[in-house]
Amino acid sequence: MASFHGNKINPSRFGIGQVKFFVFLIPLGIVMILPIVFMFSQALKPLDELFLFPPTFLVRQPTIENLVSLLSLKxxxxxxxxxxxxxxxxxxxxxxxxxxxxxxxxxxxxxxxxxxxxxxxxxxxxxxxxxxxxxxxxxxxxxxxxxxxxxxxxxxxxxxxxxxxxxxxxxxxxxxxxxxxxxxxxxxxxxxxxxxxxxxxxxxxxxxxxxxxxxxxxxxxxxxxxxxxxxxxxxxxxxxxxxxxxxxxxxxxxxxxxxxxxxxxxxxxxxxxxxxxxxxxxxxxxxxxxx
Amino acid sequence: MKLKLNKPRREALIGYLLVLPWIVGFLLFMAYPLYFSLFMSFHKVAITPYGIDTTFRGWDNYKDAFLTDPDFIQKLLLFVKSTVVMIPIVIVFSLFVALLINQPIRGRQFFRAIFFLPVVITSGEVVQELFAQGAATIPLMDQSGVIAYLENNLSATWSAPLIDVINRFILILWYSGVQILIFLAALQKVNTQVYxxxxxxxxSPWVIFWKITLPEVKPFILVNLIYTTVDLFTNTFSDVIKLIQDNMFQVGTGFGYSSALAWIFFAVILLVLLLAVWLFRNREKTAYAGSGR
The missing domain is CATH 1.10.3720.10 (MetI-like)
Structure with a gap:
């Protein structure tokens, strides 16, 4: 019992000692999220942006046009x-x-x-x-x-x-x-x-x-x-x-x-x-x- | 069930009963198909409107794979080489991340979720879609000119492998989801009082890691070793698997030949895995020899 009352699993405060972990975690975490951001951004891109060269990672003028045409396909x-x-x-x-x-x-x-x-x-x-x-x-x-x-x-x-x-x-x-x-x-x-x-x-x-x-x-x-x-x-x-x-x-x-x-x-x-x-x-x- | 059975027999019976659904499923959807594909690998298979036509070819399919196929062996070797390099990187990386997110830091839950997230990306259509759209490389790297910088300032012999690692780094991250989770479960098993x-x-933390943490997670390193090997070898963008699938519907080669390729590939995976497990076990023995176990 002592083991989980004694040490708080999720500290609620941010201490200076945690900085060294965040130095690694934050950049790695961003890399992990990239593909998902990319997927959303790709789906929201209007046609001219999809074929832009060099391709952009993030959408500039988001539109739901793609989703609408997907639904109307039925x-x-x-x-x-x-x-x-x-x-x-x-x-x-x-x-x-x-x-x-x-x-x-x-x-x-x-x-x-x-x-x-x-x-x-x-x-x-x-x-x-x-x-x-x-x-x-x-x-x-x-x-x-x-x-x-x-x-x-x-x-x-x-x-x-x-x-x-x-x-x-x-x-x-x-x-x-x-x-x-x-x-x-x-x-x-x-x-x-x-x-x-x-x-x-x-x-x-x-x-x-x-x-x-x-x-x-x-x-x-x-x-x-x-x-x-x-x-x-x-x-x-x-x-x-x-x-x-x-x-x-x-x-x-x-x-x-x-x-x-x-x-x-x-x-x-x-x-x-x-x-x-x-x-x-x-x-x-x-x-x-x-x- | 009030059968008069002695304890070991009763236990065995319950054991078999529990495994039974799995055995049935396995026989139907794995064992028989495997047997049939082995059978096909020795035949020339043609699919006609009336059924499947097979003519016996002996070892010819296998011979063709090694001697006449221009792609197979070359692709296989390349793939095995790159994958074998990736396995230890995935293991070390996932242990590293597991250690990090096991620390008492703010937003721990959040980070755990993020690092486990790739599990939903790397399976099925999604990852192929991402690959097709070029999301598996780090566009920021390209845009920020890191790659160009490396190309300009280093000779090709040095820049090529470096760029390769950078390009594959995302893949390594993505294939570590389940491994991180397994390591995390292992780490949480360690009693905090020991620390x-x-x-x-x-x-020192360094000593604690080598003397306490590592021995504790050791069984899970083996689990991860097996999981990673299998996962990397059978994922959807293996060139070899693509080749096998392509051959299936080619008139000249067909299912017989592609089954032979699949079995060769399977043998290679098994070999790599046995080698990895053997190396791991050997190291373990020498490591324990000193401590008198």
Whole structure:
């Protein structure tokens, strides 16, 4: 207890001793934010600025023209943009939820349960991390087809659930939970589900939040399942819609602005999820019983 | 479930039950596809309206990759070289940043968020879009004339690698998000009382870092080593992966050949990773040998 009452985690005052840290942190931090500033500024640039040479980093005369023309594009296709968005939301939410659950269960079992195959399974998982996903496109298609997942939401969800990074990260975090803690809970009469939900889950929250962010990235930006497994236009996702935008209109001069706006629209949900999840990552780490 | 099982067996059963969904998913979407791509790598694959046509080619796909392909080996070597250089830089950098943002400074939460931010940039379409628009280089560097200054005042042998590092610096920063987070979690695990005790005993921050902090975060260095290697090798702008994808839809080469390329690439990644882990373990042993472990 003393450890987190005794030292204040976030000092409220600025002291001279902190200067040496800021000397490094501020310039590095600016570099980190640049790409995001660039994205916003690019989307807000009017056409003549987009083709300026030498290109400017920041927008000079911001305009929402690009965004407006992006939204008015919906008249071109029969299906409203909202349908794509709806699909994306449904698919993303299910993938994130299911990926979290399977990663947590697998990571916990591989770390704390003793059974013959657990080392082998984890090694296989780590090796699976290394394979180029593009190389398994055809076989995956065959599987999806055989399972009858073509033109169903499951076709979006199931192939993305295999998230080796998730299992990898969760397992590493569960490893850090002392066995004594789990044994003590078991002695106190906690069942496996209770141990898992009440002890393990709260302690691996940083890992879970990270996995959630990574899973969301993968699914939200994924246009592949739509183009490969879905032939019905009404089942395709927003990411797919965006790629068709940039290929159909991105090639001509006027399309550049719309493409930049589309990139921004694609990116904003990532940012929102990130801001929402990262506070969980950071908050829980300081107070987790991992000490 | 009130089965009469002895404890180890019950535990094993629960273990398998928990892993089961993962195993099923893995078999369907990883293991079988991997097997199939290995199979294809020994065949010439043609996609016809009636299905997939395969003719056996033996090791020819692999031979072609090494002997006749003008690009593959050259690109592979170049990519491996540059990536292997980046790995230690990413690790050291992310440890450095993690140490900084673990300090009691104002706005700590804010800085943490910023340094973790690249995680949302480096995946998927976004980073490609950024790359296409040229945001991955530091335009300020160009505009402020730093690069021109280096070019004018240093000989090409010196300026080229320097510029290369500057240009890639942003990439290094962007690929450190998860690593920083992992290190940060490790650092927060260290009991602050240990630091206080060491400080009272008169240890300098430098000594504290080497004697207390580093041993504590050591297991996580290995985790990060694996993560970084994999992350850098399989990211979307690897030239090699682009080459593999290009070959997929070429009539002359097709899926069989690109599968062979993918497997060669996979073998190389595995080799680099094993080497890195082996080096790390070896160093660890020699480091501990002195302290009698």
């Amino acid at each position: 008249d071109m296709s029969v299906i409203p943009v909202t349908k794509y968005l709806f699909n994306s939301v449904v698919v993303s939410v299910s993938v994130v939820a299911l990926a979290l659950l399977t990663s947590a269960m697998t990571g916990y079992a591989l770390s704390k349960k003793k059974f013959k195959l657990r080392k082998t399974l984890f090694e296989i998982n780590t090796i699976a991390l290394m394979f180029v996903p593009a190389a398994v496109t055809i076989p995956r298609y065959l599987i999806v087809e055989k399972l009858g997942l073509i033109n169903t939401y499951w076709g979006h969800v199931l192939p993305l659930l295999a998230l080796p990074v998730g299992v990898f990260l969760v397992k590493q975090f569960v490893d850090q939970i002392p066995n004594e803690l789990i044994e003590a809970a078991a002695i106190d009469g906690a069942r496996d589900t209770a141990v898992f939900l009440r002890i393990v889950m709260p302690l691996i929250k940083p890992a879970m939040a990270t996995v959630a962010i990574l899973a969301f990235q993968t699914v939200w930006n994924n246009a592949e399942t739509s183009s490969l497994y879905m032939s019905k236009e009404t089942l395709k996702t927003f990411a797919f819609y965006m790629t068709t935008l940039s290929t159909t209109i991105g090639n001509n001069v006027a399309g550049q602005g719309v493409a930049a706006a589309a990139a921004l629209v694609m990116f904003v949900p990532n940012l929102i999820i990130f801001i929402f999840m990262q506070s969980k990552v950071m908050d829980t780490m300081a107070h987790s019983g991992l000490k | 206080e005790a060491a400080a009272i005993d008169g240890a």
